[in-house]
Amino acid sequence: MFWVSEARFEELVDEALAQIPDSITQHVRNLAILIEDYNEESPHILGLYRGVALTERTFDHTGFLPDTITIYRGALQDYCNSEEELVEQVRITVMHEIGHYFGLDEEDLHRLGYG
Secondary structure (H helix, E strand, O other), rough: OOOOHHHHHHHHHHHHHOOOHHHHHOOOOEEEEEEOOOOOOOOOOEEEEOOOOOOOOOOEEEEOOEEEEEEEEEHHHHHHOOOHHHHHHHHHHHHHHHHHHHHHHHHHHHHOOOO
């Protein structure tokens, strides 16, 4: 278990998001990134994408609330034993959930190293 302040954790998430290439982020629309301590239903998951993946949207997909990616600070801190490990795991979790936004499934994400 390795704990950092809320502000430092937000920086880690921002740093992970900044590593996503512009060629990918230019396609992201109506997506909110949230940070919570734990998922109430599954307290051990590290992140969660909620929404309709880009690959499943139809031409008339408008007027919806933003999709969300929630990064679970407490679960990630419980999972990691050092700041270096936390930095890497936050990056992997952010990339994993962004992958779901783009329609990648668990098998795809594991193959890409984000599983």
